[in-house]
Each structure stands twice: as structure tokens, then as C-alpha cells.
Amino acid sequence: MNKSLSWWRPVAPWAISALVLVTLPLVVAGNGTFSIINVVAINIVFALSYNMLLGQGGMLSFGHAVFFGLGAYGAIHAMNLIGEAGYDGHGFWAFFPVYLLPLVGFACGALAALVVGWPFCRRAGTAFAMITLGLGELVAAGSQMVPTVFGGEAGVFSNRMVGPVWFGLELAQPADVYWFMAFWTLVAVFAMWAFTRTPLGRMSNAVRDNADRLQFIGYPPRNLRFLVFIAAGGFAGLGGGMAAVNYEIVTPESLGLLTSGLALLMAAVGGLAVFYGPMVGAILVTVMNSLLSDYTDASILYVGLVFLAVVMFAPGGLGGGIEQVRLAWRRGDLGAHLPCWLGGALAVLLIALGLVSTIELVYQISHGRDKLARLLGLEPDPASPLVWLGIITLFAAGYGVARVSGRYREARA
Numbered sequence: 001m002n003k004s005l006s007w008w009r010p011v012a013p014w015a016i017s018a019l020v021l022v023t024l025p026l027v028v029a030g031n032g033t034f035s036i037i038n039v040v041a042i043n044i045v046f047a048l049s050y051n052m053l054l055g056q057g058g059m060l061s062f063g064h065a066v067f068f069g070l071g072a073y074g075a076i077h078a079m080n081l082i083g084e085a086g087y088d089g090h091g092f093w094a095f096f097p098v099y100l101l102p103l104v105g106f107a108c109g110a111l112a113a114l115v116v117g118w119p120f121c122r123r124a125g126t127a128f129a130m131i132t133l134g135l136g137e138l139v140a141a142g143s144q145m146v147p148t149v150f151g152g153e154a155g156v157f158s159n160r161m162v163g164p165v166w167f168g169l170e171l172a173q174p175a176d177v178y179w180f181m182a183f184w185t186l187v188a189v190f191a192m193w194a195f196t197r198t199p200l201g202r203m204s205n206a207v208r209d210n211a212d213r214l215q216f217i218g219y220p221p222r223n224l225r226f227l228v229f230i231a232a233g234g235f236a237g238l239g240g241g242m243a244a245v246n247y248e249i250v251t252p253e254s255l256g257l258l259t260s261g262l263a264l265l266m267a268a269v270g271g272l273a274v275f276y277g278p279m280v281g282a283i284l285v286t287v288m289n290s291l292l293s294d295y296t297d298a299s300i301l302y303v304g305l306v307f308l309a310v311v312m313f314a315p316g317g318l319g320g321g322i323e324q325v326r327l328a329w330r331r332g333d334l335g336a337h338l339p340c341w342l343g344g345a346l347a348v349l350l351i352a353l354g355l356v357s358t359i360e361l362v363y364q365i366s367h368g369r370d371k372l373a374r375l376l377g378l379e380p381d382p383a384s385p386l387v388w389l390g391i392i393t394l395f396a397a398g399y400g401v402a403r404v405s406g407r408y409r410e411a412r413a
């Protein structure tokens with residue numbers, strides 16, 4: 001029975017993903033929800049492309065947004081060329097559909113990585129991180145000096161309802177754009193997964209783990225880093241092309257450090273060691289940024305707290321935690337580990353409640369209650385000692401549960 005179903009195991013994740021993408025529009029309503037889903041799709045591709053560098057190749061980059069942004073600029077300029085060619089119906093761009101613009105973004109991102117990657121990939125570790133940081137700041141600053149290409153502070157605008165129409169999709173509403181995003185997300189994720197199965201993908205793991213040994217057996221680490229760098233830049237550009245179609249505007253902010261930091265945040269929260277980890281991180285971070293900003297001005301702070309909690313209590317990220325549970329279930333010893341894991345989750349929850357309460361009280365002192373406090377039904381008096389005593393109790397309880405869970409884990413070991 002197991003042998004007869006062995007073919008299904010590698011196919012199942014892709015079949016389930018395709019099924020979810022097809023059925024999602026049936027259960028989701030409203031352009032606002034589709035807008036968030038489209039942003040999630042863009043960030044999934046962006047985060048996975050970053051994980052090709054850091055998670056698989058061991059290259060910490062602070063300038064990955066350069067390739068995302070250049071891919072977006074290349075796609076939006078191509079979109080404008082499609083619109084201009086549509087007036088006379090002649091030329092290459094008159095027959096180029098908007099649906100293929102992510103390929104333009106891929107080409108722009110890969111070309112940019114090809115140009116700058118060879119000298120950059122001589123270094124690794126901290127030196128590589130500082131070089132990419134300089135690249136990001138250089139390109140972001142230089143974009144202001146070339147307004148004809150980057151559009152200055154206002155950016156470059158376009159209209160996605162141009163060119164040939166395929167399958168009757170005019171990309172007029174976010175619900176129409178969803179199918180475009182779903183297709184390219186599935187293609188990009190599959191392509192990046194397939195890359196991990198290639199000899200180059202395996203070698204990138206070897207460069208990450210022990211570059212000196214790889215050099216000793218005859219594989220120059222610089223060459224391998226360079227090829228991975230180009231691939232990661234290409235897929236980041238593909239995500240940028242998706243963003244250009246979704247937003248119909250690209251600004252120099254897409255090239256800057258904040259956008260690169262977002263990629264690092266999503267990949268780290270989701271988990272660098274698991275392929276689907278950055279996808280989990282992209283979903284969580286995007287939803288938090290999109291929904292919390294409607295209720296509190298401290299939304300970025302809450303995202304930062306999630307990042308700190310993951311780094312401190314789950315270094316493997318959320319994907320790493322899911323993988324631990326899955327492997328324990330397959331081994332049959334999930335029951336032995338479950339009390340410890342549940343205790344750790346409870347400790348994190350108690351400490352998180354204490355932090356949220358503290359933030360909301362401080363915000364209330366300065367600005368009054370925000371929407372999040374009203375939504376949660378929080379009406380505490382910041383001047384009451386009992387309120388602060390309750391917060392201290394939450395912190396103390398979380399610390400106590402964490403200590404008990406740690407001792408249980410040590411006893412089991």
C-alpha cells in the first residue's frame with residue numbers, strides 16, 4: 001500500500017496548493033481581501049528568492065531589494081511601452097501581453113545581479129553583507145538622480161489594462177489580478193523548489209556549510225555564489241514584475257533598505273532552514289502589516305516583537321517548528337515532546353500578552369485608546385496599580401512556565 005502511494009507524496013503539496021488557489025476565490029469576497037492576498041503572493045516570491053541567498057547559500061544580503069526594485073521598474077516601463085504600441089498596433093510591444101511582464105522583471109533582476117555579482121561574491125559573511133548594504137544605499141540614492149528612469153520621488157505610473165487580453169482577464173479589479181498572481185506564484189515557487197534539487201542548489205548548501213572544504217575538492221565557492229546570486233536576483237525581479245502589475249506604480253522606496261529588511265524579516269520569521277518557511281513568514285508578516293495598521297499605530301512594533309520572539313524562542317522559525325512537529329509525529333514520539341512544546345507556546349503567549357498590554361497602556365497615556373484596545377475590550381486605567389500588577393503577573397507567569405518547560409525538556413534529554 002505504501003509503495004503504491006509513494007508517487008503521491010511528492011505530488012501532494014503541489015496538487016493541494018493548486019486546489020487551494022482554485023477554490024480560494026469561491027470562499028473569499030471583497031476586493032480588499034483580494035488586495036491583501038495579492039500582496040501575500042508578491043511577498044512569498046520575494047521572501048523565497050531571498051532565502052536562496054541566505055537560507056541555501058549562506059549569503060546575508062542587505063541589498064536584495066535592488067533586484068526586486070529594478071525588476072519592478074523594468075516591468076512598469078515595459079507596460080508603458082505596451083500601452084504606447086497599442087495606439088498604432090505595430091512593433092514587438094504591441095503583441096506582448098501584460099501577463100508576461102514578470103519575465104521582464106526576471107530578466108532585469110538577473111541582469112543586474114550578473115553585472116554586480118562577480119566582484120561581490122569574492123567575499124562572504126560580514127564583508128558580503130556590508131557590500132550589499134552599500135549597493136542598496138547607492139542604488140536608492142542614485143535613483144533620485146535619474147528621474148527619467150526612476151521617476152523621482154513620485155515614481156513611475158502605468159496602466160495594466162493594455163495589450164492583448166488572454167483568457168478574458170482584463171486585470172481591472174484585484175479579483176481579476178488574483179489569477180495572474182496565483183499563476184506566477186505557483187510557477188515561481190515550483191521553479192525555486194526545483195532549483196534546490198539541482199546540483200547547483202545542492203552545491204550552494206555546501207558553500208553555506210563549509211566553503212573551505214568545497215574549495216579543497218575543486219569547486220570554487222566564488223563561482224557557485226555568483227550563480228546562486230544571479231538566480232536569486234532573477235526571482236526577486238520576477239516578484240518585482242508582479243508588484244508592478246499589482247500596484248501600477250513603482251517608486252524608489254522599492255530599492256531601499258526597508259524593502260530589503262522586509263525580505264530578511266519574512267524569511268527569518270518563517271524559517272531559513274525549511275523551504276516553505278519563508279512562505280509562512282510572508283503570509284504572517286503581510287497579514288499583520290495589512291490588518292494591524294487599521295487598528296493601531298504600533299503595528300510595526302508588534303511585527304518587530306514577533307521577530308524577536310521567533311529569534312529568541314524559535315531560532316528555526318515557524319517553519320522549523322512545524323517541521324519538528326511533523327517529524328515527531330512520523331517517528332511516533334509526538335506525545336513525549338508535546339508537553340514541553342505546549343508549555344513553551346504558553347510561556348510565549350503569556351509574555352506576549354504582557355507586552356501587548358504594556359504597549360497599549362503606554363499608547364493610551366499618550367494618545368488615548370486606539371482601535372485595537374477597543375476591539376479587545378481593554379478599558380484599563382493606566383493610573384491603577386492593580387493594572388500594572390496584572391501585567392507583572394503575566395510576565396512572571398510566562399517566565400515560570402518557560403522555566404518549568406525547560407526543566408522538563410532537560411529531564412527528558
